[in-house]
Amino acid sequence: MTNVKQASFDSVAKPDWCPGCGLFAIQMAIKQALTELKLEPHKVFFVTGIGCGSKASHWINAYGMHTLHGRSLPIATGAKLGNHSLTVIDMGGDGDGYGIGIGHFMHTMRRNIDLLYMVNDNQIYGLTKGQASPTSEVGMKTKSTPFGVIETPINPIALAINSGATFIARGFAGDVTHLKWLIMEGIKHKGFSLIDIFQPCVTFNKINTYAYFQQRVYKLNDDPNYKTNDREAAWKKAQESGDKLPIGIFYQETRTIEEEAEPQLLEKPLVYQDIKNVDINPLMKKFV
Amino acid sequence: MITNNLSWLIGGEAGQGLESAGHMFALVLNRGGLFVITNAEYPSLIRGGHNYNKVRVSDKPLTCHTNDVDLVCALNKETFEKHIDEISEGGGIIYDSADFPDAKGKDGVNLFGIPMAELAKTKGGGIIMKNVVAIGACIGLLDYDLDYFKEALKQTFGRKGDEIVNSNYNAAQAGYDFMQENYKGKFGYNLAAMKDAKQRMLIQGNDAFCIGAIKGGCKLVAEYPMTPSSSILHFMAEHSREYNVVVKHVEDEISAINTIIGASAVGIRSLTATSGGGFSLMVEAVGLAGMIETGIVIVNVQRPGPSTGLPTRTGHPDLRLMMHASQDESPRMVVAPGDPEECFELGFQAFNVADKYQIPVMFLSDKYLAEGERSVDFFDTKGLEVDRGKLLLEKDLDPNEDRYPRYKDSPDGISARPLAGEKGGIFTCTSDEHNDYGDIVEDIPNRVEKMNKRMRKIDTLRKELPAPKLIGQAKADITFVSWGSPKGAILESMELLAKDGVSANFLQIKYFIPFHSEEVAKILGKAKRIVDVEENFSGQLADLIREKTGIFIEERILDFSGRPFTAKQIYNEVKAGTGQASARTVPGLTTKL
Numbered sequence: 001m002t003n004v005k006q007a008s009f010d011s012v013a014k015p016d017w018c019p020g021c022g023l024f025a026i027q028m029a030i031k032q033a034l035t036e037l038k039l040e041p042h043k044v045f046f047v048t049g050i051g052c053g054s055k056a057s058h059w060i061n062a063y064g065m066h067t068l069h070g071r072s073l074p075i076a077t078g079a080k081l082g083n084h085s086l087t088v089i090d091m092g093g094d095g096d097g098y099g100i101g102i103g104h105f106m107h108t109m110r111r112n113i114d115l116l117y118m119v120n121d122n123q124i125y126g127l128t129k130g131q132a133s134p135t136s137e138v139g140m141k142t143k144s145t146p147f148g149v150i151e152t153p154i155n156p157i158a159l160a161i162n163s164g165a166t167f168i169a170r171g172f173a174g175d176v177t178h179l180k181w182l183i184m185e186g187i188k189h190k191g192f193s194l195i196d197i198f199q200p201c202v203t204f205n206k207i208n209t210y211a212y213f214q215q216r217v218y219k220l221n222d223d224p225n226y227k228t229n230d231r232e233a234a235w236k237k238a239q240e241s242g243d244k245l246p247i248g249i250f251y252q253e254t255r256t257i258e259e260e261a262e263p264q265l266l267e268k269p270l271v272y273q274d275i276k277n278v279d280i281n282p283l284m285k286k287f288v
Numbered sequence: 289m290i291t292n293n294l295s296w297l298i299g300g301e302a303g304q305g306l307e308s309a310g311h312m313f314a315l316v317l318n319r320g321g322l323f324v325i326t327n328a329e330y331p332s333l334i335r336g337g338h339n340y341n342k343v344r345v346s347d348k349p350l351t352c353h354t355n356d357v358d359l360v361c362a363l364n365k366e367t368f369e370k371h372i373d374e375i376s377e378g379g380g381i382i383y384d385s386a387d388f389p390d391a392k393g394k395d396g397v398n399l400f401g402i403p404m405a406e407l408a409k410t411k412g413g414g415i416i417m418k419n420v421v422a423i424g425a426c427i428g429l430l431d432y433d434l435d436y437f438k439e440a441l442k443q444t445f446g447r448k449g450d451e452i453v454n455s456n457y458n459a460a461q462a463g464y465d466f467m468q469e470n471y472k473g474k475f476g477y478n479l480a481a482m483k484d485a486k487q488r489m490l491i492q493g494n495d496a497f498c499i500g501a502i503k504g505g506c507k508l509v510a511e512y513p514m515t516p517s518s519s520i521l522h523f524m525a526e527h528s529r530e531y532n533v534v535v536k537h538v539e540d541e542i543s544a545i546n547t548i549i550g551a552s553a554v555g556i557r558s559l560t561a562t563s564g565g566g567f568s569l570m571v572e573a574v575g576l577a578g579m580i581e582t583g584i585v586i587v588n589v590q591r592p593g594p595s596t597g598l599p600t601r602t603g604h605p606d607l608r609l610m611m612h613a614s615q616d617e618s619p620r621m622v623v624a625p626g627d628p629e630e631c632f633e634l635g636f637q638a639f640n641v642a643d644k645y646q647i648p649v650m651f652l653s654d655k656y657l658a659e660g661e662r663s664v665d666f667f668d669t670k671g672l673e674v675d676r677g678k679l680l681l682e683k684d685l686d687p688n689e690d691r692y693p694r695y696k697d698s699p700d701g702i703s704a705r706p707l708a709g710e711k712g713g714i715f716t717c718t719s720d721e722h723n724d725y726g727d728i729v730e731d732i733p734n735r736v737e738k739m740n741k742r743m744r745k746i747d748t749l750r751k752e753l754p755a756p757k758l759i760g761q762a763k764a765d766i767t768f769v770s771w772g773s774p775k776g777a778i779l780e781s782m783e784l785l786a787k788d789g790v791s792a793n794f795l796q797i798k799y800f801i802p803f804h805s806e807e808v809a810k811i812l813g814k815a816k817r818i819v820d821v822e823e824n825f826s827g828q829l830a831d832l833i834r835e836k837t838g839i840f841i842e843e844r845i846l847d848f849s850g851r852p853f854t855a856k857q858i859y860n861e862v863k864a865g866t867g868q869a870s871a872r873t874v875p876g877l878t879t880k881l
Contacts, residue, residue: 013727038599042711045554050719057716059382061690063708064716066552066728067546068576074510074543078550078558081534081710083510086554086709104546107539116448264532270557273532275505283499283527284666285567287489288319 008041009034013059018189022173022199022210023053029176030060030089032063033183039087048237049092049101049230050240052127053120054198056091070101073108078117083271084259087187088115089114095125098134099114109165109192113258116193117155120173122201124207130204140207156196157238157250167193168234168251173200174210185249191257197246215243228252236255290477292322292347294430295354298422299340300335300363306421306584310341311661312444313423314490316436317345318663322484323778324659327353327852332515332599333570338366347482350777351627355854358477359429361422362387363404366842379675382425382467386419398475400429404467410753412459413452418809419483420675424463429471432479436465477563489664493657493773496628498523499588499667500635501559502531507533507827508558510547512566515599516655520561526779541566545573545586553717554580557639561587564606565596571613574648578742579620581695583642584647590591590654592850601850602655604772604823607832610650611801614698619742619866621645621749622800626650631657632667634798642678645702645745654823656852677710678704685712693724693777697737701744709726737790750802758811760793766862767815768794769841771829774821782854785862797829809837820844821858 009031017023034044044062048054057064063086067075076090082088097105097119110118114119114233124142125131131144132155141148160168167189179197186193198217200210220226220237227233235250267273296313300306300474307328320344330339344353358379362368371865377396384393384402393399403427408418420441427519429436441456454513498520509528525535538544539769550559562570567588577584588610592603595670604725610622621641625631631653638649642690685706692706694715706713716726721738723729758767760782768778775796782792795811812818820830820841827844834840845855 021793040711043709044713045708047550055728058718061714063714064718064726065550065580066716066718067549067580068572068719071542071546071573073539074546074548075553077550078508078510079554081536082545082551082556082558103539104543107543115847134404137668163384247556252597253867262534263529265532270532270534270551271709272508273507275507275557276503278503278531280499280503280667280669283502287491287495288487 002134003200007193009061013058015055015059017052018203020202021052022201023056023120024121025173025176026053026118026179026197026199027056029171029179029183029215030109036180037184037187043085043087044235045079045088047072047079047088047097050127051093051096051120053091054096055268068097069101070096071104072096072216073101073104073117075115076106076117076205077108077111078115080115080259081265081270083269084114085269089118090115091118091120092133094119094123094133098156102134102154106159106163107180109160109194110166111161111258112166112255114190114192116183116195118183118195118197120199120203121156121196122199124201124205126201126204130185137207142204154196155238160194160233161235161238161251162221165194166191167249169194169249170196170198170247172213172247174196174198174213175217175247178219183250189203189252191243198245216243216245217247218244220246220250225264256271292345292479294356294359294372294479295344296359296361296363296426297340297357297371298454299338299367301336302330302339304336305416306339306341306363308444308770309419309423310343312622313426314343314439314661316427316450317343317437317438317479317488318488318715319436320433320479320481320487322479322482322627323350323663324490324661325353325663327806329654329851330600336369337836340367343525345479351779352855353660353852356854359426361426365417368792370455376388379477380429382422382429392504398468400471400475400783401565401624402463402470407466408459408566411462413455417456417459420459421463424460425467428464428467429475430477430479433481436481437718439523441513450859466631470796480529486626488848489666490661491664492519492659493625493631494519494589494659495523497625497653498649500632501585501639503669503672504526504636504639504850505557506559506639508548508551509531509533509557509560509659510538510544510558511561512538512541512544516591516658517563517587518562519659520587520589528608536842538589541569542573545570545799546585548584549573549577549582550805552584552642553580556876557583557585557643559585559587561589563589563591563757564609565591565758567606567609567613575614575616576719576816578614579719580703581646583644583646585638585642585649585651587651587653589658592848598850600655602773602823602852603850604652604654604828605825605848605849606652607771607800607824607828609651617649617743619645620650621647622652623651623798624772624797624800625657625798626772628662628664629658629667630798636672640675641749642674643679645749646677646705647745651721652772654773678705680706680710680713682710682712685710688709691715692723695722695738695741696724697741699750701741702748703741707776746802750804753799753802755804755806755807756797756799756811758793758795759808761791762793764791764793764816766772766790766792766817766819767793767812767818769797769812769823769829769833770794770821771797771800774823777853777855777858778821781858781862783857797813803832804837805836808833809839812837812839813849819842819862821853823847823853
């Protein structure tokens with residue numbers, strides 16, 4: 001493997017996020033994690049949906065695919081099935097993954113395909129300029145909910161536990177070192193990894209700010225008694241809200257990944273298989 | 289005695305094994321070297337309802353079914369009542385004499401009662417084998433060789449053990465013997481296997497397409513089931529391990545198309561299939577594939593709408609949907625086959641075009657073509673070469689370059705694309721307007737250049753594709769224009785017209801995007817009387833021809849009943865002159881547009 005310096009994941013173009021946006025820290029954590037894992041940029045395939053954070057595929061030097069709102073998971077799945085020698089990372093926002101794309105979110109977890117999915121969960125729609133998201137708190141006043149949100153928010157961690165994800169974590173954009181560790185663990189994990197990331201939106205979310213999270217988050221894995229292979233314990237932790245917000249790895253298990261369950265992929269990735277000499281005679285004979 | 293020229297129908301309820309009976313009857317005739325074509329009509333339900341399968345057989349190649357039948361095999365009373373009037377003069381009906389102890393037919397129709405259920409119970413393995421008794425009876429009445437049927441039964445039930453095979457044999461023999469003993473010489477039709485019978489496939493359009501897709505290097509299929517496209521999912525899944533194709537039944541059609549876009553973006557050939565309703569869900573992603581220039585193949589096996597419409601029937605209502613789906617304008621190919629051979633050839637071609645031109649290919653089939661079986665020679669694979677176009681591998685790239693200008697303009701509009709994973713090839717693709725490297729750029733010169741570049745690929749493609757040609761003589765009284773599976777009925781109607789001294793030729797349109805405007809204008813400009821034949825409400829092709837060539841086709845035979853055209857129907861319409869009373873001829877075209 002070639003020697004990779006951190007600079008190699010730096011892109012030519014620079015982000016256009018608002019000053020102070022949590023996405024800067026998330027992007028930094030991603031680049032640091034990829035570098036520490038000694039991955040090569042051309043072996044990384046970075047897929048994003050549509051939203052502020054989804055533009056990150058332009059600002060990380062790797063093969064990138066900036067796609068449609070809510071559809072990044074099927075696209076990442078297809079890319080992984082097409083060439084499973086690539087490290088496939090998918091990132092989107094809470095509107096992307098827990099709103100318009102929630103059907104894909106649940107089914108991708110069920111499939112346990114080996115990819116990392118990061119959700120920049122800022123509890124607001126940023127790029128469309130400030131409407132309620134599926135994770136906005138009850139009572140939050142936004143442009144689309146001027147009298148306050150009345151729906152119960154989605155609980156992504158609990159949803160992931162129930163949908164069969166095999167690595168479930170939560171990070172905070174205000175703690176880059178911890179987030180970098182989570183991303184590294186998520187990439188190393190064989191199977192579907194979810195990292196829900198508390199990401200303050202400095203422009204549109206005046207409730208869930210850096211200060212709000214700094215006062216509330218605590219590190220789950222600092223507790224030596226917390227076992228990440230205990231589904232029920234994870235479920236209980238996933239219910240915590242309000243004044244105490246756990247971050248870290250909630251749950252992790254080993255389960256057969258889709259790429260191993262398909263014998264078609266055992267020998268080599270689909271993309272490297274010969275397609276120029278396919279013999280269809282045995283197929284045609286079946287119809288005689 | 290009429291030998292080897294028969295139209296046959298088996299009818300009953302869903303659950304009575306009609307499909308397998310119809311298939312087996314067709315198969316035993318096909319194996320005897322005869323030409324067959326089948327058509328199944330059934331409502332959307334699992335048990336009950338009125339279902340029928342038709343098999344037409346001849347010693348000459350066939351291109352369509354007929355509405356008249358010569359022999360009906362009725363597995364229930366309803367079939368007797370519904371089809372007795374369709375039986376030709378001198379034809380007959382086989383029915384369970386227990387259902388109709390005093391059956392009344394009509395003049396000129398022979399009644400062949402047989403205690404089907406009783407024979408199934410006493411001689412075979414129970415009432416479930418009534419369909420086997422029935423097929424045995426048909427073979428007995430038609431004096432065909434029962435051994436072909438026994439061989440087919442053995443193939444079908446062999447894995448279930450000798451006992452099951454033997455009771456099927458007995459059921460078949462009982463039906464056969466009863467007819468031979470009671471009705472020998474009493475029916476004016478018979479069937480005889482050809483000497484030195486040539487081996488042909490008995491194949492559906494969907495299966496023919498799948499074989500083309502596999503030959504074309506398809507490596508991933510993502511699909512959500514929808515009639516009448518599901519047999520593509522089934523076929524590909526069944527053969528997935530044999531041919532190393534990954535087949536995924538995903539959560540919905542949106543996932544299906546996006547999954548294959550992701551797969552094609554990393555360099556493999558991939559496919560999704562659906563019908564109009566499922567395609568409607570895919571529309572947004574069609575634009576994505578066009579924008580990021582990723583080749584995919586989308587099959588729409590058409591059925592009538594609007595909405596759920598007639599879910600198990602046929603039609604060609606989605607031409608315009610496929611041509612214009614997704615916001616703004618993005619490059620694509622829209623292609624439609626007219627018979628199983630074209631399903632194979634154009635299916636293979638679809639994967640080359642998608643890969644080389646980096647565009648979505650819309651493949652428009654229909655239920656009649658997709659599910660009907662026909663006797664077809666083995667597909668000719670000579671000259672079928674996989675062409676990956678401008679695909680860059682490591683050896684083509686400079687490892688010292690950080691990024692590659694993957695969307696760089698070129699005279700033909702096609703950019704070279706590095707395979708993801710190769711050093712020196714890094715690029716980003718985006719649904720936003722972008723520059724050569726895939727960076728989001730909104731300036732005017734770049735926008736104009738990139739829009740032109742993407743759409744220019746269609747002009748390049750037009751030059752590669754064969755222009756449409758007239759089938760039949762150059763000069764004729766009538767020039768038919770059509771697309772898709774009505775091809776078969778049109779070809780046979782031309783023979784019927786010829787018997788009346790009316791000459792006809794046929795312009796089959798296979799490509800809609802790109803459209804060969806000049807060639808079509810040239811051909812139709814010389815035509816004496818143009819008749820458009822389509823299975824949709826307004827004549828979508830005729831309107832496209834007017835848009836592209838200025839030629840207005842007033843005479844349109846349009847059938848949106850959900851049932852396929854027959855040769856006789858087209859013949860009758862042409863003889864009557866269109867615009868007449870028939871409900872199947874277009875009303876509403878009195879206003880010149």
